[in-house]
Amino acid sequence: MSEPQLQLSRRRLLALGGAFGLLTAGGLASAATLAHRPAGTGGLLRSAIELPPAFQVPLPRPQVLAPVSTTGGVDRYEITQREAVAEILPGVHTPVWTYGGSFPGPTIEARRGRPAVVTHRNELPVPTVVHLHGGRTPAEFDGYPTDFVLPASWPESGGHGGHGGHGGTMADPRAVQSRVVREYTFPNEQRATMLWYHDHRMDYTAPAIWRGLAGLHIIREDSEKALELPDGERELPLVITDRAFAADGSLEYPSLDPSLRDRPGVQEPYMAGVLGDVILVNGAPWPVHEVAAVRHRLRVLNGSNARHYELEAVDQDGRALELVQIGADQGLLSAPVTHRRLPLAPAERYDLLVDFGAVPVGGTVRLLNRMGSGRTREVMAFRVVRAQREDTPVPQTLATDLPEWRREEAVRTREFAFRAGRMGEGHGWLIGGRPFDPAREDVGVRLGDLEVWRLIADVHHPIHLHLVGFRILSRGGRAPLPHDAGLKDTVSLRPGEAAEIISRFDGYRGRYLFHCHNAEHEDMGMMANLEVR
Structure with missing residues (x-):
C-alpha cells in the first residue's frame, strides 16, 4: 500500500467512525467486510533540506550502557535526559532530545532475573515519563503517563495531572511525581527478548519520541546460548x-x-x-x-x-x-x-x-x-x-516455555472498539467511545485471571497492553496470520479488522494501561486504564 493511500482527511476519519457503529453491532463477521478499506495511518511530512543518497552512511550500532554498579545482585544505571546535537544527515547538525546524549538512546543489556535499577535525571525543559515497553514491571515503575519527572524549572503549579488538551483539563489524584530525578526498578523476571524504553508523558508522547527519547533494553538468558544463534x-x-x-x-x-x-x-x-x-x-x-x-x-x-x-x-x-x-x-x-x-x-x-x-x-x-x-x-x-563458513544452523525447536492458554479456560471475554470520534469540541481517537481519563477506571481484572479480548478497529491501530504478553487467537474470525506466532505485547489491527487475544493478568497489582501505539492516536485519547487487583 503506497503513501498516497495513507492520507486521511477529517471527513474520511469521521466517515469511518460512522461505519464503525455498524461494525461493533455485527462483531467479527462485520469486521471482515471492512478489512479491504484503504489504510489511514497518517499524513506525510516532506523534508525541506537536501537528503543524502541511500546506502552511503554506515549503520551505527547503539552503544551499550555500562552499569555504574553491579553489587548486591543488582545492576545500577544512570541516564541523563538532555538536549544534544546529532549529525543524523551527513554534515548537518540536528538538535535532539536524548537519553544520555545519543540518538537513539543507549542500550541496556540485562539478565533474566537480575534487577536493573535505572536512575533518570531530567534536564529537559518539560516533564518526562519513562516506560519500559514490554516489561513486566511493578506499577510504580511502569511509567504511567501522569507520573512526571519534573524539570527543575517547572512551576509548582505544574500539577498532578495531565493537560488534557483534547477533552478539557483532567486531574489525576493518583499521580506520583518527582522533581529532576526518579529511580525506576525493572525486575527483568521475564523471557529473554528485546524491549525498548521511551517517553510516555501524557498528551506529548509522540513529539517526545520523534525528538529522540527512545532506546533498547535487551534481556538475555543462558538457555539462548545452547541454540547457537548468531551473536x-x-x-x-x-x-x-x-x-x-x-x-x-x-x-x-x-x-x-x-x-x-x-x-x-x-x-x-x-x-x-x-x-x-x-x-x-x-x-x-x-x-x-x-x-x-x-x-x-x-x-x-x-x-x-x-x-x-x-x-x-x-x-x-x-x-x-x-x-x-x-x-x-x-x-x-x-x-x-x-x-x-x-x-x-x-x-x-x-x-x-x-x-x-x-x-x-x-x-x-x-x-x-x-x-x-x-x-x-x-x-x-x-x-x-x-566469504565465511556457516556454523550456525537454524534450530527447529526454539522454546518450550510458551504458555498454553486455551479459550475455554478464560474467565471472561471483553470487547473493545478502537475508532475515531468526538472529544469535547474537537475530534480524536477513542476506546469504547470514550477518550482517556486518568481518573477513571476502565477495566478491572483480578490478578491471575485468564481473559479473551476482542479488539475491533476502524483504521490501522497497533494495540499495546502494558504488564502482560498475549497470544493472538484469531483475525476476522479466522486463524491468526503466520507473523502472529509467539507471545506478543502489541497486535497490529488492520483497517476494519477484529482480532482476538488471550492473556493471563499476572505479575503485579496496580494501575496499568492499554492503548494504540500510533503515538498521535495515543496522545489524542486512545488509551484506557487497566486495574489489576
Missing part, C-alpha cells in the same frame, strides 16, 4: 524509524505547540499520525552495513510514531531472501516461521535470521519497505564483503 558482530539490533527535516536541519514535526508545554496535539492534516520522508535505522538515513556471507540475527524494532512497514530483503538479482522469524515481541517462538515479506507495525519487534550465504562477495541485499513509496520504499542495505 557478536552477527547479531544486529535495528531500530527503524522515520523523520522529516526542516531547511535548517532540525527535526520537522507539526505540533500545535512546539514548546510541548500548553497545547497538545498536531495540525489537522496529521491527526491520523505523522509520517516522515526519511527512513532511519539506528539513527542513520538509509544506512549500509558490511556483512560476511553467513547467517545473521536481526533484532528489529519499528520505533516509528505511525508508519507501518512491510519488510522484504532482495538481492542484486531481485531474488527475495527468506526472513526466518525466530522470535516476537516477548521472546523466542516454539519453532521458526519463514516469511518472504513481513509486516511491522509501530512498537512491534521481530527476531529474524537472514542468510547471506548465497550472495556473492561484492553483492548487495536491500531491505525494502513494500508499504512505502519513493524513497520510503528503501530501508537499508547489506553489502557482502567476505
